[in-house]
Amino acid sequence: MANAVPAVDKQGGRHPLRRPRRSFDKLLSPIMLTPSLIAILIFVYGFIGLTVWVSLSNWKSPRMNLSLADPILGTYEKLFKDRRFQSDLRNTLVFTVLFLILAVGVGLTLAVLLDRHVFGSALFRNVFLFPYALSFITTGVAWRWIFNPETGANLLFQQTGLNDLLAKFGVSPLKPGWLTDPRVVWQVNDALGKIFPFTDGITAKLGIPLAIIPVTIAAAWQLAGFAMAMYLAGLATISNEVREAAALDGASTFQLYRHIIIPLLTPITVSILIILGHVSLKIFDLVYAMSGKGPGFATDVPGIYVFDKTFSATQYNLGAAASVVMLLLVSLVIVPYLVRTLKEL
Amino acid sequence: MVSAALSGYRRKHRRFSIGRVFTVTALLLAMAFFLMPVYIMLVNGLKDKSVVSLSTMWNLPADLSGGGFSEAWNRLKPNLGNSLRMVVPATIISSFIGSINGYLFSKWRFRGSDLLFTLVLFGMFIPYQSILIPLIRFLNEVGLYDTTYGLVIVHVIYGIPITSLIFRNYFASVPNELLEAARVDGDSLIGIYFRIMLPLALPGFVVVGIFQFTNIWNDFLFAATVVSDARVQPVTVALNNLQGTQSVDWNVVMAGALVAALPTLIVYVLLGRYFIRGLLAGSMKG
Numbered sequence: 001m002a003n004a005v006p007a008v009d010k011q012g013g014r015h016p017l018r019r020p021r022r023s024f025d026k027l028l029s030p031i032m033l034t035p036s037l038i039a040i041l042i043f044v045y046g047f048i049g050l051t052v053w054v055s056l057s058n059w060k061s062p063r064m065n066l067s068l069a070d071p072i073l074g075t076y077e078k079l080f081k082d083r084r085f086q087s088d089l090r091n092t093l094v095f096t097v098l099f100l101i102l103a104v105g106v107g108l109t110l111a112v113l114l115d116r117h118v119f120g121s122a123l124f125r126n127v128f129l130f131p132y133a134l135s136f137i138t139t140g141v142a143w144r145w146i147f148n149p150e151t152g153a154n155l156l157f158q159q160t161g162l163n164d165l166l167a168k169f170g171v172s173p174l175k176p177g178w179l180t181d182p183r184v185v186w187q188v189n190d191a192l193g194k195i196f197p198f199t200d201g202i203t204a205k206l207g208i209p210l211a212i213i214p215v216t217i218a219a220a221w222q223l224a225g226f227a228m229a230m231y232l233a234g235l236a237t238i239s240n241e242v243r244e245a246a247a248l249d250g251a252s253t254f255q256l257y258r259h260i261i262i263p264l265l266t267p268i269t270v271s272i273l274i275i276l277g278h279v280s281l282k283i284f285d286l287v288y289a290m291s292g293k294g295p296g297f298a299t300d301v302p303g304i305y306v307f308d309k310t311f312s313a314t315q316y317n318l319g320a321a322a323s324v325v326m327l328l329l330v331s332l333v334i335v336p337y338l339v340r341t342l343k344e345l
Numbered sequence: 346m347v348s349a350a351l352s353g354y355r356r357k358h359r360r361f362s363i364g365r366v367f368t369v370t371a372l373l374l375a376m377a378f379f380l381m382p383v384y385i386m387l388v389n390g391l392k393d394k395s396v397v398s399l400s401t402m403w404n405l406p407a408d409l410s411g412g413g414f415s416e417a418w419n420r421l422k423p424n425l426g427n428s429l430r431m432v433v434p435a436t437i438i439s440s441f442i443g444s445i446n447g448y449l450f451s452k453w454r455f456r457g458s459d460l461l462f463t464l465v466l467f468g469m470f471i472p473y474q475s476i477l478i479p480l481i482r483f484l485n486e487v488g489l490y491d492t493t494y495g496l497v498i499v500h501v502i503y504g505i506p507i508t509s510l511i512f513r514n515y516f517a518s519v520p521n522e523l524l525e526a527a528r529v530d531g532d533s534l535i536g537i538y539f540r541i542m543l544p545l546a547l548p549g550f551v552v553v554g555i556f557q558f559t560n561i562w563n564d565f566l567f568a569a570t571v572v573s574d575a576r577v578q579p580v581t582v583a584l585n586n587l588q589g590t591q592s593v594d595w596n597v598v599m600a601g602a603l604v605a606a607l608p609t610l611i612v613y614v615l616l617g618r619y620f621i622r623g624l625l626a627g628s629m630k631g
Contacts, residue, residue: 025534029453032534036446036505037461043502044468047476047483054478110375113368124372126617127379133613133620134606135563137581141588141602142382145595151399152385159403221379226624233625253364282472285565289585303566306474311570316478323474334470338463345459 048327055320062314075317076325085322086204087297088305092329095212095219095301096280102220103276104269107227112257114228115235125232129225139222140289147178147214147290154178181210182295204297211298215287222286223279227272234268235261274337281329302326383603390414390600397596413596417587417604420597423576424583425604428562430493431579435500436557440550442501443508447549448542450509451516452524453534462513469506473566481570491574499571500561507560508553511626515549516542548619555616556623559609580605 056072059065069075079085110128114121131139146152154175157163163173177183187207192199238261246256284303293300293308302322310319388405389397391412406412450462480499481490489495519542527537568579575583584605588598613620 025453026455028534029449030455030458033446033449033458033461036442036509037465039502040465040468040505043476043480044471045464047479048471050479051475051477106375110372113372113375116365116368118365118369118372124376126614127376129617129621130610130613131379131382132624133559133609135565135581135609137563137565137585138602138606139382141584141598142386144588145399145402145599146382146385148399151402155400156403221382225379229621229624278470282474284474285581288565289588303472303474306477307566307569310474310478319474320478323472323477326472327475330470330472334467338466338470341466342459342463345462 051320052324054316055324057317059316060314060318064316069317075321079318079321079325081201081203083203084293084297084300085302085305086202087209088300088302088322090204090206091209091212091297091299091301092281092283094208095216095283096277098213098216099219099223099280100273100276102216103224103227104272106220106224107272108231108262108265108269110224110228111231111235112261114232125228128228131222132225134222136222136285137289139218140286143214143218143221144179144290147218149175149177149180152178177210178214179211179291179299180295182298184209184296184298209294209298211291211294215290215299218290219280219283219286223276227276230268230272231265234265238264274333278330278333281333282326302329386599386603389596390417390603392596394594394596397594399595413594413598413600414604416594416597417601420587420593421580421583421601421604424578424580425608427493427577428579428581429608431496431500432558432561435497435504435561436554438497439501439504439508439557440553442505443512443553444543444546444550445538446505446509447512447514447516448538450513452519452521452537452542462509465506465509467506468503469510473503477566477570484571491572491577493572493577495571496567496579499567500557500564503567504557504561507627508557511553511556511623512546512549514626515546515552519545551616551619552623552626555612555620556627558612559620562609 053066055075056068057066058069071077110124114125118124157174163175166173184205184207187205189199189202189206192202192206242260242264243256246260251259282303283301284307287299287301288304288307291299293304302325306319306323306326308319309315309322313319385402389402389412391406391409391414393406393408393410393412396407397412446465450458484490484495484499489498523541524537527541532540563581564579565581565585568582569585572578572582584601587593587601
């Protein structure tokens with residue numbers, strides 16, 4: 001049968017009746033894809049175009065007004081001068097970096113631990129991944145109470161005797177303000193102003209807003225399992241020969257992972273960073289449910305800014321401009337990834 | 346003999362090595378951390394409103410009365426229904442569309458089809474904030490604003506990239522010889538889809554179905570903007586509103602968070618294997 005196929009195929013190719021059918025099928029493929037392609041063309045590319053138009057327009061009240069602003073980039077100027085939006089960009093950067101370090105670090109650690117096939121590893125794996133199945137709203141509701149300074153984690157520090165123990169060593173009790181802490185530490189405004197004089201338009205405090213840290217922990221709790229699953233899939237493809245060869249060469253377990261396995265996992269790390277990175281640039285629901293804008297916009301993100309400006313303040317051009325900035329940020333990460341994917345297809 | 350016995354001894358010995366103990370201890374600690382929010386939701390949701398208090402939030406409930414669960418269920422029941430009426434048709438339709446697109450993109454490639462596929466893929470990464478204003482306007486024009494149908498259509502359209510991607514990867518693993526043989530037997534593009542690909546694609550449908558079910562159920566942005574009428578609001582929006590309602594007790598919010606997550610948790614527990622496959626298929630090629 002397997003041998004007969006090419007022979008029949010060759011004859012079939014010359015068969016007069018078969019040709020029209022084939023070329024019809026060839027034509028049918030793009031025809032059948034057309035509805036989906038049109039939907040994407042309108043709902044993705046067309047709507048993005050319209051949003052860009054709105055961001056350049058004078059539409060800043062419930063009444064639609066699509067006349068172009070003068071100057072045309074006026075709304076963007078207003079946006080970047082807004083202390084709140086400046087804080088949002090700062091928060092996004094801090095959040096993305098901390099979150100990626102946490103999620104990838106925890107995910108890799110868990111995968112390596114589970115790679116050693118301990119008893120009950122399937123159960124562990126499922127427990128570490130289940131938060132991924134939850135909505136950010138559920139996560140936000142639960143973590144909001146854990147990171148409430150009066151209760152939650154701080155209560156646990158008290159009740160487990162951790163604070164009493166610290167007191168014995170003369171250390172002040174652990175009682176962070178978590179989501180309510182308005183402080184921004186490690187501010188770099190002055191240093192930045194000395195190097196780049198044009199940064200004096202920045203009115204937001206550039207540093208690490210402490211209240212964003214609990215949000216980062218909640219996000220890592222939810223998505224570290226994803227990184228773990230990706231790494232486990234990668235570890236499964238590393239053959240036993242590699243491990244055995246390293247063991248024969250006298251490599252310790254630590255050296256095996258440090259010098260052989262983790263470098264082999266680099267492509268997976270890149271994929272994880274791209275996927276989680278674009279998630280964190282878009283983050284909205286989790287912060288919205290957990291802390292909202294936060295004290296002094298300490299946990300505000302562009303996603304919340306767009307939502308507020310568009311639907312509460314009905315400043316459509318400002319909301320649209322902020323969403324275009326979000327799109328550009330995400331595109332910086334995603335477009336190179338897509339180009340690489342296309343080349344490999 | 347001796348070496349076999351020795352290696353057996355070594356293997357046995359290694360089982361109780363310090364490394365093993367460390368590994369298991371670390372995993373147990375991680376497990377405690379991962380289960381902590383669930384513990385908080387569960388024990389406080391189970392407490393009666395007369396005893397629920399923030400200062401005892403880590404304590405187990407004294408008696409099993411069902412606590413906030415019955416009130417949470419009653420408050421969220423209509424919204425759970427809304428979510429279900431949205432998620433079931435949206436999942437089925439988008440899986441079907443994705444299976445056709447994936448089949449065409451992987452097995453009936455034409456000049457430029459890979460580029461078109463990549464352009465489609467871009468749609469799954471965009472922040473949906475950047476299409477929201479025209480989308481709401483459009484739904485208003487066609488009379489679908491504030492309806493479950495509107496949400497279904499939105500999820501079907503914005504689900505096209507991810508479902509096409511997963512099915513494309515899935516069908517790529519079907520050998521081309523199978524297709525060639527069917528073509529020789531006189532099967533057309535559509536015939537091959539229904540006679541060969543569809544039966545083969547059943548696991549693919551489970552994977553995509555679970556993935557879409559979870560994504561759509563958990564969505565908040567569309568749910569909060571495409572509908573404003575409380576009677577059609579999906580459960581994620583209702584849960585978030587519950588949290589902001591002053592008259593609602595804290596135990597009810599905790600129970601509600603679990604109730605709202607229950608369908609996706611059940612799917613995860615029953616079909617976790619497929620869930621992981623969808624996760625990986627949606628993020629990697631092949």
